[in-house]
Amino acid sequence: MLLNVETVSKTYPGGRPVLDRVSLRLEHGETVALTGESGSGKSTLLNLVGALDQFDSGEITVAGTALSGLDERGRAALRRGSLAVVFQQFNLIPSLSVEQNLAFHARLSGQSDAAWLSHLTDRLGLSALLARFPEQLSGGQQQRVAIGRALAVRPALLLADEPTGNLDEVASAAVLDLMLGLVAETGCGLLLVTHSDAIAARLDRRAHLSGGQLA
Numbered sequence: 001m002l003l004n005v006e007t008v009s010k011t012y013p014g015g016r017p018v019l020d021r022v023s024l025r026l027e028h029g030e031t032v033a034l035t036g037e038s039g040s041g042k043s044t045l046l047n048l049v050g051a052l053d054q055f056d057s058g059e060i061t062v063a064g065t066a067l068s069g070l071d072e073r074g075r076a077a078l079r080r081g082s083l084a085v086v087f088q089q090f091n092l093i094p095s096l097s098v099e100q101n102l103a104f105h106a107r108l109s110g111q112s113d114a115a116w117l118s119h120l121t122d123r124l125g126l127s128a129l130l131a132r133f134p135e136q137l138s139g140g141q142q143q144r145v146a147i148g149r150a151l152a153v154r155p156a157l158l159l160a161d162e163p164t165g166n167l168d169e170v171a172s173a174a175v176l177d178l179m180l181g182l183v184a185e186t187g188c189g190l191l192l193v194t195h196s197d198a199i200a201a202r203l204d205r206r207a208h209l210s211g212g213q214l215a
């Protein structure tokens with residue numbers, strides 16, 4: 001099993017419980033859409049799975065690693081190895097070129113693979129843009145760089161939080177096609193937060209959050 005979320009609960013300080021004993025499993029290579037109304041806790045769950053925040057109880061296991069036992073260093077290592085995250089806001093490093101952004105995580109984790117990076121660059125249509133900086137790119141181009149950066153480390157699990165939420169319809173369709181194509185090619189699992197039924201329908205399965213629980 002690639003991901004096992006087991007009876008995980010999360011309450012932010014001073015708030016009501018956002019997640020109440022949520023369980024979710026993903027097999028290797030499986031793609032799952034995480035849906036639910038605004039405020040239902042989708043990003044919260046994604047951030048917990050991505051080791052970006054800590055849960056109150058339960059357990060999350062990613063590719064055999066239990067997150068509750070990790071310190072900040074261990075969480076950072078996991079984020080550079082087994083899992084990668086793509087955000088709605090792209091989150092590229094403004095001072096680095098496209099080429100440097102693409103290589104950034106792979107370099108940090110000591111997994112630089114020039115042939116794979118070159119293949120990703122081609123597939124994502126970024127070959128002519130390598131010397132540019134993020135501010136010189138369209139939103140769709142920035143998100144393609146973010147996807148390349150994420151997949152450069154060959155993660156077992158890709159997490160995506162509304163990856164096309166900031167893009168128009170045409171760019172959104174192109175980015176989604178590329179992301180799903182590369183996910184299939186690499187065989188990684190995908191957990192993708194979306195409000196869109198059309199996007200959810202393209203994934204293997206849907207998990208819907210409501211009232212702090214998954215259905």
Ligand SMILES: Nc1ncnc2c1ncn2[C@@H]1O[C@H](COP(=O)(O)OP(=O)(O)OP(=O)(O)O)[C@@H](O)[C@H]1O
Binds near residue numbers: 012043
């Ligand atoms: N850092 C935080 N501190 C306190 N409360 C938070 C924090 N982050 C989120 N929340 C609250 O937790 C609840 C779930 O938020 P979350 O962002 O996970 O929902 P979501 O389903 O992703 O929403 P959206 O679709 O609008 O992005 C909301 O009520 C939100 O206000």
